[in-house]
Amino acid sequence: MIRHAISNLNAWLAILAVVLSSSAGDVLLARAMKQIGDLGQLRARRGLFFVALLILRNRYFLLGVGCMAVSFYSLLFGLSWNDVSLIGPAAASLTFVANALAAKMFLHERVDGRRWAAALFVAAGVVLMAL
């Protein structure tokens, strides 16, 4: 019983860590990619090496990768305590809701009614998954 509670607590702590670090990472990576431009077109014009160099020299990219690394180890920690069918969707879905807020606040994306409705559906789905 106690072991089950500890397992659940550790899993949800891991999910929280994944959501926070992953959202920060997503926003930083999105900003980096928007700065660089369409990777497909750039690769066709300037080659893969040039594109890789451009990405690796972007400070938002490097910060984003750091956040993603924290997110990855939090995910591994969570997976050692609970099933992937809980950790995976719960962390990813909550990250989606956090991302909608972060994208509007920091990236100034147009998050319209459709996108907010999607966020509410996702949140409801996460509650059902956690029951």
Place this chain on the structure above:
Amino acid sequence: MNLRKYLVLGGVTIFAPVGDSLLSFGMKQVGNISLHNIHSLFFAMTNLWVALGIVMLLGFFAAYMTALSWADLTYVLPASSLGYVLLAFIAKFLLHEQVSLTRWLGIALVSAGVGFVTTGPELTRRPPRRQLPGDHPAAEHS
């Protein structure tokens, strides 16, 4: 949207759940890791399934970065939502995990919700900004 962009989104959709499932399978072999023994997370990467999972997640990362270069973050994440459904099927039929009816309903709701955004535009279009003397084009997005 063209075929190349759909293929990139397909890569985002497939690589993530397959990678997560391989990690899960591997971590079940490695066993529970406590906070006192957190450095064991690094040794977990020597497990074949965890290593394969990492390779798949690198594939996901490449596809994800490409998608973010031409679409909004709030478009890319939902558009790849079919991955949740795929993940549930992998968990049920390959990893033999117990996936309850409530959890199935939750996964369906998540997928339905995020499906909304795929009908909208993939990128926020901003009116072109008036060029001011001394403006540098590279500073536009920073």
